[in-house]
Amino acid sequence: MSNKNKKEAAKQSQLHEVWRRLKKNRLAIFGLCVLLLIILLALTADIISPYPYDYQDYSAAKEFPSFKHLFGTDNYGRDILSRVIYGARISLQIGFISLSTGALAGCILGAIAGYFGGAFDTVIMRFTDILMSIPKTILAIAIATTLGPGLTNAMIAVSISSIPNFARVVRASTLTVKDQEFVEAAVSIGAGNFRIIFRHIFPNILAPIIVQATLGVGTAIILAASLSFLGLGIEPPTPEWGAMLSAARAFIRDEWYMVMFPGLAIMLTVLGLNLFGDGLRDALDPKLKT
Amino acid sequence: MLKFVIKRILVTIPVLLGVTLLIFTMMYFTNGDPARLILGDEATEIEVEVLREDLGLNDSFLEQYTNYLIGVIKGNLGTSYVTGIPVSVEIMDRIGITIRLATLSTLFAVVIGIPAGIISAVKQYSAVDNITMILALLGITMPNFWLALMLVLFFSVFLNILPASGLYGPLYYIMPVISISAVSIATIARMTRSSMLEVIRQDYIRTSRAKGQTEFIIIFKHALKNALIPIITVIGIQFAISLGGAVVNEQVFAIPGLGKFMVDAIKARNYPVVQGGVLVIAIMFSILNLLIDLLYAFVDPRIKTQYQKSSKKLKIAKEEG
Amino acid sequence: MSKLLEVRVLKKYFETKRGLLHAVDGVNFAIDEGKTLGVVGESGCGKSTLGRVVIRLLDSTDGAILFQSKDITNVKDKRTIRREMQIIFQDPFSSFNPRMSISEIIGEPLTIHKMCKNKVELKDRVSELMDTVGLALRLANSYPHELDGGRRQRIGIARALALDPKFIVCDEPVSALDVSIQAQILNLMQDLQEQRNFTYMFITHDLSVVKHISDEIMVMYLGMIVEKCESNELFEHTLHPYTKALLSAIPEPTIKKTKQRLLLQGEITSPINPKPGCRFAARCNYACDKCSQVTPTLEEVSPGHFVACHLVQPCTIIA
Amino acid sequence: GGKGGQKEGQDSQSTGTESKTEGETRSDTVSTPEGKTALKFALDAEPASLDHYMHTKQQGFTVGTLIFETLIKKDTNGEYIPWLAKEWEFVDDTTIIFKLRDDVTFHDGSKFTAEDAAYSLALGAISSFSKTIFSSIDSENTKAIDEFTLELKLLNPYAPIMEALASFRGAMLSKNARETMGEEAYGRAPIATGPMKFTEWVSGDRIEMEAYEGYWGEKLAFSKATARIIVESSARSIELETGGVDIAMELAFSDWERIEENPDTVLISGESQSSTFILLNNSMEPFNDIRVRQALAYALDLESLVDIVFQGQATIADSYYIPSILGHKTVGPMEYNPEKAKELLAEAGYADGLTIDYYTYENPIHSPVGEVVQSMWAQVGVTVEIKTVDLATMTDMNNNGLVSVAHMSPTVAIADPDAALMIWPTWRTISIKHNDQHVQDLLDAGRSTYDDANRAEIYGELQDYLFSKTYNIPIAFPKAAFGTRGNIGGLAFAPSFVPDLTQIKFQ
Amino acid sequence: MNDKSNTLLFVRDLTIYYITDDGVVKAVNGISFDLERGETLGLVGETGAGKTTAALGLMRLIPDPPGKIISGEIVVNGKNILQATKHELHGYRGKEVSMIFQDPMTALNPILTVGDQIAEVIRLHEKMSKEQAYKKASDMLELVGIPSERMSEYPHQFSGGMKQRVVIAIALACNPQLLIADEPTTALDVTIQAQVLALMRELRQKYDTSMIMITHDLGVVTEICDKVAIMYAGQIVESGNLEDIYENTKHPYTKGLFGSLPSLSSKVNRLSPIHGLMPDPANLPDGCAFHPRCPNKMPECETRCSVNTEIESGHFVRCLLYE
Ligand SMILES: Nc1ncnc2c1ncn2[C@@H]1O[C@H](COP(=O)(O)OP(=O)(O)OP(=O)(O)O)[C@@H](O)[C@H]1O
Numbered sequence A: 001m002s003n004k005n006k007k008e009a010a011k012q013s014q015l016h017e018v019w020r021r022l023k024k025n026r027l028a029i030f031g032l033c034v035l036l037l038i039i040l041l042a043l044t045a046d047i048i049s050p051y052p053y054d055y056q057d058y059s060a061a062k063e064f065p066s067f068k069h070l071f072g073t074d075n076y077g078r079d080i081l082s083r084v085i086y087g088a089r090i091s092l093q094i095g096f097i098s099l100s101t102g103a104l105a106g107c108i109l110g111a112i113a114g115y116f117g118g119a120f121d122t123v124i125m126r127f128t129d130i131l132m133s134i135p136k137t138i139l140a141i142a143i144a145t146t147l148g149p150g151l152t153n154a155m156i157a158v159s160i161s162s163i164p165n166f167a168r169v170v171r172a173s174t175l176t177v178k179d180q181e182f183v184e185a186a187v188s189i190g191a192g193n194f195r196i197i198f199r200h201i202f203p204n205i206l207a208p209i210i211v212q213a214t215l216g217v218g219t220a221i222i223l224a225a226s227l228s229f230l231g232l233g234i235e236p237p238t239p240e241w242g243a244m245l246s247a248a249r250a251f252i253r254d255e256w257y258m259v260m261f262p263g264l265a266i267m268l269t270v271l272g273l274n275l276f277g278d279g280l281r282d283a284l285d286p287k288l289k290t
Numbered sequence B: 001m002l003k004f005v006i007k008r009i010l011v012t013i014p015v016l017l018g019v020t021l022l023i024f025t026m027m028y029f030t031n032g033d034p035a036r037l038i039l040g041d042e043a044t045e046i047e048v049e050v051l052r053e054d055l056g057l058n059d060s061f062l063e064q065y066t067n068y069l070i071g072v073i074k075g076n077l078g079t080s081y082v083t084g085i086p087v088s089v090e091i092m093d094r095i096g097i098t099i100r101l102a103t104l105s106t107l108f109a110v111v112i113g114i115p116a117g118i119i120s121a122v123k124q125y126s127a128v129d130n131i132t133m134i135l136a137l138l139g140i141t142m143p144n145f146w147l148a149l150m151l152v153l154f155f156s157v158f159l160n161i162l163p164a165s166g167l168y169g170p171l172y173y174i175m176p177v178i179s180i181s182a183v184s185i186a187t188i189a190r191m192t193r194s195s196m197l198e199v200i201r202q203d204y205i206r207t208s209r210a211k212g213q214t215e216f217i218i219i220f221k222h223a224l225k226n227a228l229i230p231i232i233t234v235i236g237i238q239f240a241i242s243l244g245g246a247v248v249n250e251q252v253f254a255i256p257g258l259g260k261f262m263v264d265a266i267k268a269r270n271y272p273v274v275q276g277g278v279l280v281i282a283i284m285f286s287i288l289n290l291l292i293d294l295l296y297a298f299v300d301p302r303i304k305t306q307y308q309k310s311s312k313k314l315k316i317a318k319e320e321g
Numbered sequence C: 001m002s003k004l005l006e007v008r009v010l011k012k013y014f015e016t017k018r019g020l021l022h023a024v025d026g027v028n029f030a031i032d033e034g035k036t037l038g039v040v041g042e043s044g045c046g047k048s049t050l051g052r053v054v055i056r057l058l059d060s061t062d063g064a065i066l067f068q069s070k071d072i073t074n075v076k077d078k079r080t081i082r083r084e085m086q087i088i089f090q091d092p093f094s095s096f097n098p099r100m101s102i103s104e105i106i107g108e109p110l111t112i113h114k115m116c117k118n119k120v121e122l123k124d125r126v127s128e129l130m131d132t133v134g135l136a137l138r139l140a141n142s143y144p145h146e147l148d149g150g151r152r153q154r155i156g157i158a159r160a161l162a163l164d165p166k167f168i169v170c171d172e173p174v175s176a177l178d179v180s181i182q183a184q185i186l187n188l189m190q191d192l193q194e195q196r197n198f199t200y201m202f203i204t205h206d207l208s209v210v211k212h213i214s215d216e217i218m219v220m221y222l223g224m225i226v227e228k229c230e231s232n233e234l235f236e237h238t239l240h241p242y243t244k245a246l247l248s249a250i251p252e253p254t255i256k257k258t259k260q261r262l263l264l265q266g267e268i269t270s271p272i273n274p275k276p277g278c279r280f281a282a283r284c285n286y287a288c289d290k291c292s293q294v295t296p297t298l299e300e301v302s303p304g305h306f307v308a309c310h311l312v313q314p315c316t317i318i319a
Numbered sequence D: 001g002g003k004g005g006q007k008e009g010q011d012s013q014s015t016g017t018e019s020k021t022e023g024e025t026r027s028d029t030v031s032t033p034e035g036k037t038a039l040k041f042a043l044d045a046e047p048a049s050l051d052h053y054m055h056t057k058q059q060g061f062t063v064g065t066l067i068f069e070t071l072i073k074k075d076t077n078g079e080y081i082p083w084l085a086k087e088w089e090f091v092d093d094t095t096i097i098f099k100l101r102d103d104v105t106f107h108d109g110s111k112f113t114a115e116d117a118a119y120s121l122a123l124g125a126i127s128s129f130s131k132t133i134f135s136s137i138d139s140e141n142t143k144a145i146d147e148f149t150l151e152l153k154l155l156n157p158y159a160p161i162m163e164a165l166a167s168f169r170g171a172m173l174s175k176n177a178r179e180t181m182g183e184e185a186y187g188r189a190p191i192a193t194g195p196m197k198f199t200e201w202v203s204g205d206r207i208e209m210e211a212y213e214g215y216w217g218e219k220l221a222f223s224k225a226t227a228r229i230i231v232e233s234s235a236r237s238i239e240l241e242t243g244g245v246d247i248a249m250e251l252a253f254s255d256w257e258r259i260e261e262n263p264d265t266v267l268i269s270g271e272s273q274s275s276t277f278i279l280l281n282n283s284m285e286p287f288n289d290i291r292v293r294q295a296l297a298y299a300l301d302l303e304s305l306v307d308i309v310f311q312g313q314a315t316i317a318d319s320y321y322i323p324s325i326l327g328h329k330t331v332g333p334m335e336y337n338p339e340k341a342k343e344l345l346a347e348a349g350y351a352d353g354l355t356i357d358y359y360t361y362e363n364p365i366h367s368p369v370g371e372v373v374q375s376m377w378a379q380v381g382v383t384v385e386i387k388t389v390d391l392a393t394m395t396d397m398n399n400n401g402l403v404s405v406a407h408m409s410p411t412v413a414i415a416d417p418d419a420a421l422m423i424w425p426t427w428r429t430i431s432i433k434h435n436d437q438h439v440q441d442l443l444d445a446g447r448s449t450y451d452d453a454n455r456a457e458i459y460g461e462l463q464d465y466l467f468s469k470t471y472n473i474p475i476a477f478p479k480a481a482f483g484t485r486g487n488i489g490g491l492a493f494a495p496s497f498v499p500d501l502t503q504i505k506f507q
Numbered sequence E: 001m002n003d004k005s006n007t008l009l010f011v012r013d014l015t016i017y018y019i020t021d022d023g024v025v026k027a028v029n030g031i032s033f034d035l036e037r038g039e040t041l042g043l044v045g046e047t048g049a050g051k052t053t054a055a056l057g058l059m060r061l062i063p064d065p066p067g068k069i070i071s072g073e074i075v076v077n078g079k080n081i082l083q084a085t086k087h088e089l090h091g092y093r094g095k096e097v098s099m100i101f102q103d104p105m106t107a108l109n110p111i112l113t114v115g116d117q118i119a120e121v122i123r124l125h126e127k128m129s130k131e132q133a134y135k136k137a138s139d140m141l142e143l144v145g146i147p148s149e150r151m152s153e154y155p156h157q158f159s160g161g162m163k164q165r166v167v168i169a170i171a172l173a174c175n176p177q178l179l180i181a182d183e184p185t186t187a188l189d190v191t192i193q194a195q196v197l198a199l200m201r202e203l204r205q206k207y208d209t210s211m212i213m214i215t216h217d218l219g220v221v222t223e224i225c226d227k228v229a230i231m232y233a234g235q236i237v238e239s240g241n242l243e244d245i246y247e248n249t250k251h252p253y254t255k256g257l258f259g260s261l262p263s264l265s266s267k268v269n270r271l272s273p274i275h276g277l278m279p280d281p282a283n284l285p286d287g288c289a290f291h292p293r294c295p296n297k298m299p300e301c302e303t304r305c306s307v308n309t310e311i312e313s314g315h316f317v318r319c320l321l322y323e
């Protein structure tokens, strides 16, 4: 029991170490705060947003930002602030879910390719080559078209197009880790492949995966927004930021705030993710910092 | 070296095959009947059926795919369902613009990004470094299409100094190039910075300091060239992205490039165009990758000997970068 | 005394881009139970490879490995082999999973081989092992990176001991350590051997270490054994030119002796697709025509002293 | 990229010879009309073909008006006037004889003859793109009597025939050119008799034309014309405002006001020939129940809808086609009465609400209609799930009768009630699926009646009947507008969205 | 000392800290030594003793941040290096003092040819045309036993021993007065090490260069050095000529080092190592840094660190036993 506690404490101390380093990086903390704030907004959207995101008040269409509508209203008289807040939910959901499924698939493929090598490696790497030979946007659009529209399908499209990056990162890291003596040590004490991959290799390549993932969520959000912008994303009245931008772009001349706020929301979220991801990379890999 | 090039080209063949198969399969299972789309909803079922037969859409999956492959091998990418023009001709019409735009954007990104990254690295933790890196981050985090819209709003509408769309002269290139290269500039600057920081720590840099060499030469002669491999890699990736992925920019600036063309083709179920386009982009990508690999050899003698000695597995350097 | 391990014409070739790399090329030797066989040679001569092939971490290309008179060359189920034969690695920095605590590292072999019934027993065993190798119990929950090289090497020893093996390959276990720490570890290993009757195959490139710890020494050059004999014999009656050069190259920490030096020319040649002939011929000061044409075999020139050199055993082979 | 590069180079050269350099063209359009010889107009989409028997895109027709010509035209008073045909005569209800001009040549120099006219009209009858208008033409027996005399035979009396012939859909092609080039190549580089001849088509970017030297009629005000394809509506209006183009088609509603107020630009707007309505799939649950259909209609606050979606630039639809077309009768709109809607739904068994799929595709009008309708129907307990699909999927689903509710905004090809009611024939694949023979009977009757008064009566009855059945819900008759630079004159508003660019005069 | 003009290097109380997030690493704590022209000093110590840091300090190459030269004096040829300007340093490094770094595998720039790298230092310090510089570079290469045809090859085409020789060629190219060699042979095999050491001996004689040989191998010292300084935890605990250290060992730490070495000549059953571990330089114990491990520890050792005591002429010990 006490042993277990201690063990926990020791594990925590490793996390602690990372956190301690991270804390020193002001930009990373700023990014984390931004991110947490946006997550908080997403979680409490029902409570804090001043209006329902789909409430159309025809008498108040296209209103300039005011105290009543801090970000103004859109052409249907919907409160843009509320939509941006709800949009956080959608965009984060897309970002996180699609990325984590893509990352999972990519990691498994990458680990298999890197660890077993040979034919597995060739096949998997050719497969990622294939995916990478098609531009991401076009690949995502093709997938979204094949699957049809909708949130889930958009997420699938985004997640498939994020597989190759992960597969490559994981494969490369697996290759370096695999050659380290502790893997051989594990073989020497009779550990099986499964144990080696999950107990020995994975924990040690987590850092690049986490970093890639943090940065990738941002990319995923932007990619999903581009899909929406091109008309392949989310169905109305879902307030996805890219879709909001796309719908508002006809009004960019006079009702600039309709374009401005969703754009800023995307920017801020991705900025937060990137700052945090950069900081995390430095914190996880102290070698990188002189 | 030649052997290396040939082997590399041979390796891309299965990838290209895979690309065609993947796209073909995706398109095969996509909703929407191209024949119906071509004829419009006033056409009768019979007319549609005749057209389907003509286009070979009633053949089995395998038949269609083999027919397509046979065509490709013969150098025939098929004809566009929509315009009836050979796909190769349609693609050639656009590829020039796409390549030119991608090249300009990448050049621009390199010219801005590398010096910015170097300054940032040399003056690590200074105000210049912080500002450059924050700008770079903004470049990455700003959605591309948003930036494009904002540029148009500012330069064309408010200031009316730049044409809003089209590509009919030097002035027309300015905004598309800026908006396509924003991400590249940022990525290149960041990569340059981190790669330089990595290299600056190396022993051989200390060796040249110990020789009494000046910082300027150390940075530009010793460090930069060593830092170049990962930078070249991201330049390549960015170039590839702007070759095929500038869809949104093309839409905003009404540029008849390959990306928008492909997206329209996907939407119109114009299978031959989709296939041909993806194939051509994939070929461009592999040529690009080959060029980058050769560039590596040019920059790094270790890689050069590696190529000369054997032609297998040369991506290591690239993947590590 | 019984032979614990016997190796016959063992070969290990690696496929590389440039050709077939003969890392271990026809090696014969045997180790008696409870003894230490020292293996010395320059970097890249195949010491580690030999060690790994012997305990089946790598599959051999050819030859036979007999452990306790049983042929284990092609045994599929390696579980018993793992329990009988262990390895201690050179690099105390990379041979531990940085994400595992000391107790997890030492306990892992026990978990894998299900040698403890429950957590409590596992914990006890781990504490026992840590005690044996002189690690303070409070370190149980530390991580390897928090420790110094000497302590880490103790973890490596504890991990190897966990399964209570008979035979341990020590792959340069002290090369990365400072002399003062190195001495501590060497003493520990000797103590353990005495207590538990371990058999060591001790790989190193440091001749003074190998002399100190081994009963028998085997000198390797480019995948082959060039000389093998009892430890003192090697230093008193050095026969092979390479061994001679090696011995003379060692800088000794005394200022009294002025020894005659035997500088070798050039560097170790590539083990890829080696040509027939003595592999040392290119660097050998005494090489003759025959040396570059015929590969010398390992012959017993005096009781227990084996050498592979044409100059030492001139009459055995007809060209 | 060698080829693309060359092309681009040539382009800037050829524009250069016409109007010095690009920059100067821009300032030309803005300030100095004198010497202006080039017309640039912006289309909102790229036509697949310029051959009007190969597509139905109004953008293609707009370009086509410069290249192709019809046998007859309609003047501002609504009178049919001679054009390529000098005169014509109804021999009987199904036979018309046209005397053609003898001085007309195609752009390749060959003579335009009755042979070409017969070929063109016969093609119209069988092309799947123009069948709805020309299906009454007897393609077998329509033939040239002599070099310049054409005998047009109809299969049955067809009232809108003159309207159809005067519309761009009846424009004349070159038989020889089309047959030798092949229909697809011809569509990409057409040869016809119009004042401008096709010169170049840069795929995805622009179509270029220049004055045809051998044109029989009056020369146009410009000797060069460029149709640019600018899909983004904001980009189109910006180009117009900054002088990058002379005319911008299909302006977004949000841009109208600014174009109108800008002293440099002119907004030409008016009632269009399009109407917009909600399609209900009448052979699908629950829309086979008239109470549900009516409830949905009652639940729509059309006034707000028109305000929001069309930004006021439309009138509420009071019937099934626009008032300016023969036989229009005000039968609606259905009053806005959510209470009644709820009652009807409850009666139909949907007191606890109802969930329906609404299909739309990404389009500046389609999506907003969907969003507003979704919000309004929600008030009466109908949950709408909007499915945004692309045109291909939509077409596919339509064919298979899978579209439950959708929005449609067709533009009538010709100003005739028969064409205006084009969604109603029972054989149509559009997902209205009403299968009502009475509707078909009335349509057939209207079609074969030449007398306008009688026709109006038949269509009046049809509109009443349709309203009583509520097979679909008419929403609005949107206005249309295009913008021009201030120095463009002579251009009249075109309800069909296809302005007659030949009328342009520079001021 | 009396003949000051013959003293090339004069180091007093050199103290260098690394100021890191995790605390202040006291890497070098007030070391002092002199070096005459033509003399070779062996600087011996275990990992982390501060040898490299001291050497970098002499070159003014301490990475800053985190390194800081806290105090001390480094006088070379009468000039105080710690006061030198940037410009003076460029002339000093590579010309007056040059350094061979620990790891030959990484000390050479992988993308420049070996010839370029040797010529670079020549061009920096000697007014020579490009051709002349390359000529001299090829001479240097021959000198270290590498055929000059290999001038235009890249480092990766060389073996470890050859790379180390190239590094030596670079260091000696401008005929420096002082050569600092930081474990130049640690990464090499013994046979190659013997070759390199022989080469260095030869070159040192030829050019009459003073040298500081950093190593942890007491054997290497006897091969090449005149004087030895034993470092422990950033301090020199014992120094003197070879005889003083090897035959007349005084400091308990030095004794421990010798006891830890397995010997080729005499067979012992067990070695007699120093117990415990080197202290963490970020957290040095009070008093004598060695006292926790010292077999001769006295109570006073825990509180006070001895001063440097000259027990015989030129033989200094820093231990309370000898104060
Ligand atoms: N997995 C492998 N694939 C290819 N070549 C290998 C592999 N492992 C070892 N080698 C090669 O086999 C040869 C012998 O290597 P080995 O590691 O056994 O040498 P060693 O004597 O242990 O050297 P060191 O003293 O440097 O540890 C070397 O040339 C090495 O490059």
Ligand SMILES: Nc1ncnc2c1ncn2[C@@H]1O[C@H](COP(=O)(O)OP(=O)(O)OP(=O)(O)O)[C@@H](O)[C@H]1O
Pocket: E018, E020, E025, E026, E027, E045, E046, E047, E048, E049, E050, E051, E052, E053, E054, E063, E066, E067, E102, E216, E281
């Ligand atoms: N850049 C640095 N930042 C922080 N601490 C450092 C740095 N460089 C060295 N140190 C610390 O300073 C102390 C002395 O290091 P130094 O490299 O001088 O030792 P050394 O005697 O050369 O050891 P070795 O034999 O391993 O080369 C060590 O504890 C080391 O961890």
Ligand SMILES: [Mg+2]
Pocket: C047, C048, C049, C171
């Ligand atoms: Mg080894």
Ligand SMILES: [Mg+2]
Pocket: E051, E052, E053, E102, E182
């Ligand atoms: Mg050091």
